[in-house]
Structure formats: structure tokens, C-alpha cells
Amino acid sequence: MSTINFAAREINCKIVYYGPGMSGKTTNLKHVFSKVPGHLRGEMVSLATEDERTLFFDFLPLDLGTVQGFKTRFHLYTVPGQVFYNASRKLILRGVDGIVFVADSAPNRLRANAESMRNLRENLAEHGIDVRDVPIVLQVNKRDIEGALPTEMIRAVIDPKKELTLFEATAHTGGGVFETLKSVSRLVLDRLSQNK
Amino acid sequence: MIEPSLALYGDAFERVDRHLEELLGATGVRYCLLVDRKGFVLSHKEALWAPRPPALDSVATLVASNAAATAALANMLGERTFSEQIHQGEQGTLYVESVGDQALLTLIFDVSVPLGRVKVHTKKTITQVAAILAELQDAPPVQFSEDFSKGASALLDDLLG
Ligand SMILES: Nc1nc2c(ncn2[C@@H]2O[C@H](COP(=O)(O)OP(=O)(O)O)[C@@H](O)[C@H]2O)c(=O)[nH]1
Numbered sequence: 001m002s003t004i005n006f007a008a009r010e011i012n013c014k015i016v017y018y019g020p021g022m023s024g025k026t027t028n029l030k031h032v033f034s035k036v037p038g039h040l041r042g043e044m045v046s047l048a049t050e051d052e053r054t055l056f057f058d059f060l061p062l063d064l065g066t067v068q069g070f071k072t073r074f075h076l077y078t079v080p081g082q083v084f085y086n087a088s089r090k091l092i093l094r095g096v097d098g099i100v101f102v103a104d105s106a107p108n109r110l111r112a113n114a115e116s117m118r119n120l121r122e123n124l125a126e127h128g129i130d131v132r133d134v135p136i137v138l139q140v141n142k143r144d145i146e147g148a149l150p151t152e153m154i155r156a157v158i159d160p161k162k163e164l165t166l167f168e169a170t171a172h173t174g175g176g177v178f179e180t181l182k183s184v185s186r187l188v189l190d191r192l193s194q195n196k
Numbered sequence: 197m198i199e200p201s202l203a204l205y206g207d208a209f210e211r212v213d214r215h216l217e218e219l220l221g222a223t224g225v226r227y228c229l230l231v232d233r234k235g236f237v238l239s240h241k242e243a244l245w246a247p248r249p250p251a252l253d254s255v256a257t258l259v260a261s262n263a264a265a266t267a268a269l270a271n272m273l274g275e276r277t278f279s280e281q282i283h284q285g286e287q288g289t290l291y292v293e294s295v296g297d298q299a300l301l302t303l304i305f306d307v308s309v310p311l312g313r314v315k316v317h318t319k320k321t322i323t324q325v326a327a328i329l330a331e332l333q334d335a336p337p338v339q340f341s342e343d344f345s346k347g348a349s350a351l352l353d354d355l356l357g
């Protein structure tokens with residue numbers, strides 16, 4: 001559930017970008033950071049290795065503005081995608097309100113996409129929640145690369161029942177980044193007004 | 197969902213605020229933050245003489261993540277928890293102590309302030325704040341109307357196009 005600070009009249013929502021290593025999660029946040037006006041966002045914090053691989057997480061706070069007297073804020077996080085960082089991924093899922101699953105269109109990453117989704121399910125289950133209880137949006141990224149697999153083939157291994165809203169993206173040039181974020185934000189806020 | 201939500205209501209919020217203010221006065225620290233385990237600032241106080249604080253959003257996120265990582269380590273080592281964290285630099289100290297399972301009290305102060313004094317006063321404040329947070333667990337959930345969703349939607353259009 002979102003953190004609601006009633007007296008200070010603040011609502012805080014946590015959105016996590018999940019997915020295999022190198023699928024473009026950090027790139028999504030960098031694009032949002034570069035395009036949202038300075039007064040509506042905070043500093044971007046990246047805990048990364050020297051070669052720019054995410055070590056723990058990236059973090060970017062966004063101010064939506066005031067809704068019915070409540071200052072509403074989103075905290076965006078990415079997880080480290082590499083398999084061996086699972087302990088960190090689990091920690092970042094703590095208190096999550098919405099998830100963007102960033103899949104990679106490269107043919108040799110099809111299995112990594114599937115494994116990352118399975119890992120997400122397992123990690124959520126360890127926190128005692130079913131994937132269906134959290135709003136999740138699927139972003140199929142790197143649509144521009146040569147040999148990109150058909151979107152539906154990628155979806156088939158991640159979301160075979162076609163339950164998730166899907167966006168195609170080219171995050172390095174910003175394509176699909178805002179559409180994806182808007183969609184997941186809307187799902188999180190809708191849930192808030194349904195008191196779920 | 198994963199974490200219980202923590203809603204600070206009017207009167208409780210003011211009481212927490214007062215306790216933090218007292219702690220600030222008694223210890224001589226620069227900044228005093230109550231952060232929830234998800235990394236959001238619940239309450240913040242700073243000394244009148246203190247320079248502008250760094251980005252509090254970032255401080256809260258890093259403190260909460262650090263605490264989560266430390267707690268995971270504690271579990272691996274068979275401890276229930278490591279309750280406090282102390283980071284000492286050349287000019288100042290960051291001191292973090294758990295307030296039950298829900299929040300973290302974070303103090304930032306200069307080297308001239310004795311850590312022992314800070315610890316003693318912090319223990320007292322934590323007992324007081326923990327009691328208030330415990331009362332709040334039984335508070336009714338906040339209700340939002342349909343209009344909330346509409347208002348939020350319009351703002352999303354403004355922010356994200
Ligand atoms: N061609 C292409 N490259 C991308 C795209 N999105 C991200 N990249 C690149 O993929 C690499 C990994 O991206 P990064 O965001 O660090 O991946 P992360 O591990 O998921 O955080 C970087 O070199 C990005 O510039 C895309 O849509 N198309």
C-alpha cells in the first residue's frame with residue numbers, strides 16, 4: 001500500500017523497474033530524469049559499478065502535484081538485473097506499489113526475459129504476495145535492434161495469458177518511456193481510489 | 197501490500213513532531229528524520245542554525261535501503277536484527293536506529309556532539325514514537341473518492357504528456 005502521510009497530506013507511491021540485465025531499465029529512468037522539468041523531480045541516485053552496471057538500484061523521485069489536497073509523489077527504482085544480485089532485488093521490492101517489467105527484444109535474451117519474470121514471481125511470493133495483486137505493465141524494449149524478435153513471441157514467454165498492458169519501446173531515444181510510466185502510475189492511483 | 201502502510205494522522209503527527217523537536221534541542225544535532233522502511237520521509241526537523249540539508253528524498257531512500265541490507269545480513273548471520281547503524285566521518289556522524297518494524301530514526305550531527313549523549317536521548321524518543329506508531333496501526337484506512345482518480349489522471353497528463 002502506498003505510504004499516506006495524512007497530517008502532512010502526502011501520498012507516496014513506489015514504482016520498480018524490473019527485468020533482465022541490460023534490458024534498458026536504467027535508460028528508462030535517465031530519460032525521465034532528462035525530460036521532466038527540474039522543479040518536478042529530485043536528484044537521480046545511481047548505485048552502480050564503474051562500468052555503469054546497476055549494483056543496488058537507481059532512484060528518481062517525481063512530484064505529480066497536489067490531488068484533492070494531497071501532495072502526490074512517485075519514487076522510481078530500478079533493480080540490478082544480473083542473476084547473482086537477487087538479494088538486492090528482493091530488498092527493492094519491499095513496499096512496491098507498481099512494477100514495470102522491461103523486456104529485451106534481442107533473440108539471445110528471450111530466455112533471460114522468461115527467467116527474470118519467474119524470478120519476479122518468486123521474490124514477490126517470498127514477500128507473501130501474488131503477482132496479480134500488484135499492477136504490472138510490460139515494456140518490450142530495444143525494438144530498434146537488428147533481428148528484434150516479434151513482440152508477441154516475447155510476450156508469450158513472459159505473459160502467455162496476455163493479462164498485462166504492453167508497450168513497445170526504444171528507451172535510448174525515449175520511445176515508449178513516458179507511455180509506460182503513465183500507464184503504471186495510473187494503475188497505482190486507480191487502485192488507491194478503489195481502496196485496495 | 198508488501199509493507200503495511202503507515203499513515204500519520206493529525207494529532208499523532210503533531211505528537212511525533214514534538215518529540216523530534218525535543219530530541220533536536222536535547223542533543224544539538226543538525227537534522228533529525230523519521231523515515232519509513234520504504235524510504236519515505238515521515239517527519240523532518242532541523243536545527244535553526246543548520247545549513248540547508250541535502251536532498252531529503254535521497255537521504256531517506258539510502259538510509260532505508262542501507263537498513264534493509266543490514267537487516268538481511270543480520271538474518272544471514274542468525275540475528276533477528278542489528279538495531280543501530282553508525283557512520284562516522286571526519287566532520288560528522290550519521291546515526292540510524294530502528295523504531296519498531298516500521299520506521300527508522302535518523303540523526304545527522306557534527307563531531308563536536310558526543311555520540312553517547314545522542315544515543316541516550318534517542319532511546320527515549322524511540323520509545324515515545326514507537327508507542328504513537330503502534331496506536332496508528334489500528335487507525336481506519338484512508339478513503340479516496342472517484343474524484344481523486346480523475347484529478348490524479350489530469351495531473352499525470354500534465355507531467356508525462
Ligand atoms: N539499441 C538500443 N539500445 C538500448 C535501448 N535501451 C537501452 N539501450 C542500451 O542498452 C544498454 C543497457 O541499458 P541499461 O539501461 O543500462 O540496462 P539495465 O541493465 O536494464 O539497467 C545501454 O548501453 C543502453 O544504451 C534501446 O531501446 N535500443
Ligand SMILES: [Mg+2]
Pocket residue numbers: 025026027053054078079080081
Ligand atoms: Mg541498470
